[in-house]
Amino acid sequence: MEEPGTPRSVGNNLDPWYSNYAERTAGLSASEVRALFAVASRPEVVSLAGGMPNVSALPHDVITDSIARVMREQGATALQYGSGAGQPVLREQILEVMALEGIRGTVDNVVTTVGSQQALDLVTKLFIDPGDVILAEAPSYVGAIGVFRSYQASVVHVAMDDDGLIPDALRQTIAQLRGQGRRIKFLYTIPNFHNPAGITLSAERRPEILEICRANEILVVEDNPYGLLYFDHPAPDALRSIDDEGVIYLGSFSKTLAPGFRVGWVLAPHAIREKLILAAESAILSPSAFSQLTVAEYLKTADWKGQIDTFRGVYHERKKAMVSALAEYLPDLTWTDPNGGFYVWLSLPDQLDSKQMLPRAVKELVAFTPGTAFFADGRGRHAMRLSFCHPTPENIRVGIRRLATVINGEIDL
Numbered sequence: 368m369e370e371p372g373t374p375r376s377v378g379n380n381l382d383p384w385y386s387n388y389a390e391r392t393a394g395l396s397a398s399e400v401r402a403l404f405a406v407a408s409r410p411e412v413v414s415l416a417g418g419m420p421n422v423s424a425l426p427h428d429v430i431t432d433s434i435a436r437v438m439r440e441q442g443a444t445a446l447q448y449g450s451g452a453g454q455p456v457l458r459e460q461i462l463e464v465m466a467l468e469g470i471r472g473t474v475d476n477v478v479t480t481v482g483s484q485q486a487l488d489l490v491t492k493l494f495i496d497p498g499d500v501i502l503a504e505a506p507s508y509v510g511a512i513g514v515f516r517s518y519q520a521s522v523v524h525v526a527m528d529d530d531g532l533i534p535d536a537l538r539q540t541i542a543q544l545r546g547q548g549r550r551i552k553f554l555y556t557i558p559n560f561h562n563p564a565g566i567t568l569s570a571e572r573r574p575e576i577l578e579i580c581r582a583n584e585i586l587v588v589e590d591n592p593y594g595l596l597y598f599d600h601p602a603p604d605a606l607r608s609i610d611d612e613g614v615i616y617l618g619s620f621s622k623t624l625a626p627g628f629r630v631g632w633v634l635a636p637h638a639i640r641e642k643l644i645l646a647a648e649s650a651i652l653s654p655s656a657f658s659q660l661t662v663a664e665y666l667k668t669a670d671w672k673g674q675i676d677t678f679r680g681v682y683h684e685r686k687k688a689m690v691s692a693l694a695e696y697l698p699d700l701t702w703t704d705p706n707g708g709f710y711v712w713l714s715l716p717d718q719l720d721s722k723q724m725l726p727r728a729v730k731e732l733v734a735f736t737p738g739t740a741f742f743a744d745g746r747g748r749h750a751m752r753l754s755f756c757h758p759t760p761e762n763i764r765v766g767i768r769r770l771a772t773v774i775n776g777e778i779d780l
């Protein structure tokens with residue numbers, strides 16, 4: 368037994384193991400706004416903060432039937448360990464899903480994962496040594512930045528405009544980093560209905576971005592969970608449909624079906640796919656056979672394309688509610704008007720700081736995600752992400768009205 372009061376660690380004596388952690392653990396920082404989000408989940412708060420799909424728009428009875436059939440007809444397989452690459456039947460169906468976005472692949476090169484979040488983790492694990500550079504849009508998906516940090520990558524943001532990633536900015540960033548002797552491992556991009564920016568990479572820019580990466584031997588990691596959730600017209604064909612050697616494609620059933628199944632996938636060039644399977648097996652042995660077979664059964668027996676249309680209608684209506692409320696209550700600000708997905712990016716005047724504003728907003732019963740969450744370099748204070756996926760159109764209007772009260776109050780201070 369140690370004497371009471373004996374210091375067992377330097378720096379943080381609340382955690383006796385503080386000095387034992389691996390260096391990379393320092394990259395696992397909790398979001399600064401996590402505590403506030405707990406408050407924001409109270410029912411009286413309109414949360415424009417999370418990215419939770421509207422699962423109540425799903426036919427729960429149809430899913431219940433799928434689960435029952437899986438258990439009746441394939442119970443022994445569903446309850447067993449499976450292959451590290453995933454269930455073959457589902458991987459076949461994933462090819463059909465991807466074909467809707469112009470992608471042709473082979474079953475062999477599809478690996479199912481525990482959501483696309485695990486795919487991000489595996490790809491980063493395969494390619495990143497501490498200090499390696501990952502290029503990402505400015506801003507980028509908060510969950511990807513978290514994974515990249517946990518592998519001690521250095522995330523360098525590349526500017527976007529209304530047509531997505533800017534090719535010249537990409538060229539310049541690469542040249543600058545190369546000039547400094549940095550090793551750039553991949554470009555992480557969300558070309559469709561970007562999280563958080565709500566922007567889509569134009570069809571004209573797609574081959575150009577790929578060409579820049581090819582010329583510089585930089586792999587492209589294309590993350591596309593929202594591609595099928597378009598509003599007026601489909602997104603341009605996937606980057607992977609233009610280049611099958613230089614692109615790792617990540618897909619997910621979280622937004623087109625439900626995140627609770629935790630089923631996503633990777634389509635990777637053959638050599639990478641082999642390593643992905645080894646890394647996946649060492650992390651989780653195999654993804655859930657039960658979840659995968661249930662998703663496969665749903666795809667086989669339900670009108671999954673019709674359900675995606677239903678989702679598109681629901682989210683389109685909510686997006687319209689959000690942008691019309693912004694036009695009414697915050698006419699002097701600027702925001703993106705997405706053609707799909709879940710998110711609007713709101714820019715604030717320079718004197719306003721979205722992170723500082725959040726506690727006041729929560730007091731006014733509205734929540735958002737401060738822009739700083741989406742940058743690895745501290746930028747983003749003068750912006751915020753507003754999600755329209757979860758609240759009803761009426762609540763979205765109420766939320767934006769409350770937000771306007773907070774923003775206008777700050778401007779008047």
Ligand code: PMP
Nearest residue numbers: 418482483484508562619621631
């Ligand atoms: N990528 C992006 C851009 C996302 O928005 C999300 C979820 N919000 C994910 C990946 C992870 O999704 P999942 O693991 O549920 O497939």
